Structures are given as structure tokens and as C-alpha cells.
Amino acid sequence: MRKVRTVKMRETAIAILILAMLGSVDVASAGPPTEALKTSIDEVLRVLEEPGLNKPEKKHERRQVLVDVISKRFNFEEMAKRTVGAEWAKRSPEERREFVESFRTLLSNSYLGRIENYSGEKAHYNKEITDGEHAEVRTEIDTGQSTIPIDYKMENAGGDWRVYDVVVEGTGLVSNYREQFKRILRKESFEALSKTIREKAAVIRGILVCVLALSPLATAQPASDWSYFLIPAVSSSKNDGVDVGLIAPFIFNDTDGRINKIIAPMYVHNEFLGSRETLNFFMYPKRGVEMTLLASYTDKIERKFVGNYRNLYLAQGRYSLEAGAGFFKNATARFFGVGPTAPQASETNYTDRELYGYVTGGIYLGPGTRVILTERLRNVEIQRGGITSLPFTRALFPGVRGTGGATISSHRVALLSDTRDDTVSPTIGSYFSGYAELAQSLTADSATAFSKYGVEYRKLIPDQTKRYTFAFRGKFEATLGGDEVPFFERSMLGGQNSLRGFGIGRFVDNYSLLFSLEERIQLFHLRLFGTIAEIETAPFLDVGKVMSDLGNRILTHYEFKDFPF
Missing domain, CATH: 2.40.160.50 (membrane protein fhac: a member of the omp85/tpsb transporter family)
Incomplete structure (x- = not known):
């Protein structure tokens, strides 16, 4: 089971970083890099607790503020540069700018939902190692069932310590993306890689738009009668190829706790046909009765x-x-x-x-x-x-x-x-x-x-x-x-x-x-x-x-x- 957990944590490293920020913090020794993380903790908490931003109609605005806060702590340009290695030097300033923006959008969109679903994980800041303009903050996340080691690599950029890599159980976020990008660059051009990143970012942005659009409908019922969450949607078949994206099921219950309605927008990217937007609607008004509606539109x-x-x-x-x-x-x-x-x-x-x-x-x-x-x-x-x-x-x-x-x-x-x-x-x-x-x-x-x-x-x-x-x-x-x-x-x-x-x-x-x-x-x-x-x-x-x-x-x-x- 350890291998499964490692892969999962590698994919959600940034989310864990933010959850660590939101958790109760146990600091062993706090130098400037750790203090920089704590500054971001306070800012994220302020945004999530701001009464004016907690209304359903303000959800989009709140997420944009969270993106801005995250962007101040992460050095996305340095992360993007490290993921493509020597290819970076061959790119023009405009190509670099577009690649960094697509990479930033991909990572930010991927974890906004996880930030808002924080559930009390506790972070222990165990050690801080500083070497000139670089530092490593070693932490552990206590989920209540297990302890996960997470190390944050930071550098001093103009007097501000910013994260350029996250290492979860020995596997770095940058190295993980670098391996993925390397496989693409062996077969495709840099332009094709940039297009792939933009499409993946669009997949996630699309599902978030669906979630925001359906939130007012969900909040029309008491909070205890509905819930929603994001689920990765990954499938592969001989004919259809590979689909990668997200699905956001809204689940509604009646007064007896029985599920009586599910609204599930889905946004995926298909390797052959491009992006696909789907809306699934399921209604179960009483025992033995079921109504379903499905509508989808694909680029090609x-x-x-x-x-x-x-x-x-x-x-x-x-x-x-x-x-x-x-x-x-x-x-x-x-x-x-x-x-x-x-x-x-x-x-x-x-x-x-x-x-x-x-x-x-x-x-x-x-x-x-x-x-x-x-x-x-x-x-x-x-x-x-x-x-x-x-x-x-x-x-x-x-x-x-x-x-x-x-x-x-x-x-x-x-x-x-x-x-x-x-x-x-x-x-x-x-x-x-x-x-x-x-x-x-x-x-x-x-x-x-x-x-x-x-x-x-x-x-x-x-x-x-x-x-x-x-x-x-x-x-x-x-x-x-x-x-x-x-x-x-x-x-x-x-x-x-x-x-x-x-x-x-x-x-x-x-x-x-x-x-x-x-x-x-x-x-x-x-x-x-x-x-x-x-x-x-x-x-x-x-x-x-x-x-x-x-x-x-x-x-x-x-x-x-x-x-x-």
C-alpha cells in the first residue's frame, strides 16, 4: 500500500502544502524560510475566514484571491524552468512567459478544491536547513492515520523566500513533471508540450466553472442535504483511447438521508478528440423509479x-x-x-x-x-x-x-x-x-x-x-x-x-x-x-x-x- 500512497501524495503535493499551512503548526525552529511559509498561512486563513468571501456568489472571487496568495509563495517560473531542463535555454522570452503561465494555471486549478476542503491535518515543522540563498524546510503531515514526510525546497528571490519544489516521501514534484515532459519532448515539439499543458489546465478550469455554476442550485437546499466533491476522471479503452479530467458530483439527499438526485458535470480531455464537456443528471424520486439525462459536447x-x-x-x-x-x-x-x-x-x-x-x-x-x-x-x-x-x-x-x-x-x-x-x-x-x-x-x-x-x-x-x-x-x-x-x-x-x-x-x-x-x-x-x-x-x-x-x-x-x- 505504500506505493499507492506515494503516487497519490506526489500528485497532490501542492494541495498538501496548503493543507499544511491551514493545519495547526508545530514549529521546531523557525528561520526566515519557515517564517515566510507562516506568513502565507495567515493570509490563506484570512481569505477562507473572510465573511464577505464565504457567500456562494463570491466563490469565484475567493478562488481568484487564493490563486494570488499561492502565486506569491510559489516561484512558478523556477519550477517551470526546472521541469524542461535544457529546453528552457532554447525558448524565446515570449515562449517562456506562455509556458510559465500555462504551468501556473495547471497547478493552481488542480488544487483549489482541495484547499477549500481542508479537514484539520496537522503539520509539524521539524527542521530548517539553510545554505546561502537556498533552504529546505522539512515537515511531517499528521493525517490522524499516518505521518507523511514533506520537504519544501526554497530560494531567496529578491529578499523573499519562495518554494520551487516539494518532495513528498522522497519524490519531488518537479522531477515528476520533468519525467512526464521528457517523454512528451522525445516524440513531440516544445509547442506540442505547451499545448498539452494548456489543454489540461482548460480541463480543470472547465470543471471548476461547472462547480461554480451549480453551487447556487445546491445551496438552495439545507447544507446537510447535499454535498459535492472533485474526483479525478481517468479512463482508457482500446477504441476510445485515454481520457483525463475531473468530475464534480453534486449529491442531494431527502429527509430520510436517501440519495434522490445527482448532478455530475465532467470535463475531460481525450487523446483523439480533444476536450469534452458533459453534464450528467440522475433523479431517483422514489424506490424503483429512475430518470437520467446526459448531454456532452466534444471539440471534434x-x-x-x-x-x-x-x-x-x-x-x-x-x-x-x-x-x-x-x-x-x-x-x-x-x-x-x-x-x-x-x-x-x-x-x-x-x-x-x-x-x-x-x-x-x-x-x-x-x-x-x-x-x-x-x-x-x-x-x-x-x-x-x-x-x-x-x-x-x-x-x-x-x-x-x-x-x-x-x-x-x-x-x-x-x-x-x-x-x-x-x-x-x-x-x-x-x-x-x-x-x-x-x-x-x-x-x-x-x-x-x-x-x-x-x-x-x-x-x-x-x-x-x-x-x-x-x-x-x-x-x-x-x-x-x-x-x-x-x-x-x-x-x-x-x-x-x-x-x-x-x-x-x-x-x-x-x-x-x-x-x-x-x-x-x-x-x-x-x-x-x-x-x-x-x-x-x-x-x-x-x-x-x-x-x-x-x-x-x-x-x-x-x-x-x-x-x-
């Missing part, structure tokens, strides 16, 4: 507007109703061809532009068991994608049905039986579904009728302590209609919900078979801003294949990926 191509409604207990629990509609563009979709042997070398990219809607009605036959009927309408256009390094799908596969788009209408009947204790994060129970669907392509150049069938079974078996849970999943799907069926309606494997380790839609054919084994292990619990978070790891093994028919090779030629979590 992608758009998404989706709404869903679900009521599982209509007419005193005899019926269920679900409905949804949306429009989206997914610019990172992939197609490799049809069949289990479609090679990686045939990878293509397209934008999946969809307009869809569905309505599902259900009748309960018993506890957790219901028959459902679904009407679905789906309009798909295959447009040029956002991955410029890959060929366009329509150019490489012009003869495959669906590359020209299609409109699909379908009617499905299904039987569901669900005994799990929770539909979102279950720990025990089983799930079974079986369905039959009749569909038709309404597009003139691909008009055809086809049918789809599938069964799925899931089982969760916890041990007596409930710390370990074994999860099994088996799924079979068949699409009957042959090559006349649009490729995006055929049986598929790949992605986080099927054959993990492969991208969505990696394997496409008439039939698919999937088996998954997973061991979920609870590691520990964390209390974050009043919310209990469970941290777990889940080693798994996924095995699956697609087929053109159910011949004698059904038990061979499987694809699989196994990962540590």
Missing part, C-alpha cells in the same frame, strides 16, 4: 444527448415501464471485417451516428421474474471517423451491409429472472434472461428481415465473510439473416461488457458465445467527503468466439484475455 465530431426513464414498480409492483431516446456520434468506432479470423491489420474507423428510441413494458410473474415486450427504432449513419491514422470503414469494406447506414425497427419478447441483491453492484444472487427478436431494415438499399435470439446467465457466490465473491457469466447470441444483416446488428464480442481486453465490436458474425470467470476481492473502505467508497480488485478470465454457423468447431478457436483487474 462527438455529440451526445440521451434520456432514459425506468419505473420497476408500476401499479403496486405488478408492471414495469422503461423508455429512452437519444442522439449521439461516436467517432472512435472500429470495424475489422466479419468472421472470427478478421485480422488486426484490417482495422478501420468510422463515426457511428445514431438516432434511436425504445419502449419496454413488463408484467411480473413472481418476485424478480417478469416478461417484457420491447419496441425499438434505430437509425444509423456511417460517417468518417475521428482517428485519422486509420482508414475509413466504408472505403475498405464497401460491400459489407450496413456501411451505407440503415434504419432498424424491431419487436422483442424476453423473460427475465433476477434474484441479485442489487442491480448496480450486486454481491449475491443470480440473473437469467432469454429473448427472441424480429427486426427489419427499412432502408431501401438494405431492406431485409432478420431475427435475433439470446440467453444469458449470471451467478454471484460470496464467501462467508463477503470479502470474496466469485462471479460467473455465460452468454449466447444468434443473429439469423446472414450477410444481408447490417454489420452493427449482428452478434458481436469486445468491450467492457463482453470480451474485455478487446475493443467494442472487435469480432462480428452470426453467432457469439462468451464465458466469464471473475473473483471480486474487497480491499478496504474509504470515507471520502462523507461517502463510503469500497475499493476492490477483480481478477478475471473472459473466453469467447464468434461463428458463421453452429458447426463442429463450436468448442475450438476461442479468443480470450486475462487481466489482473
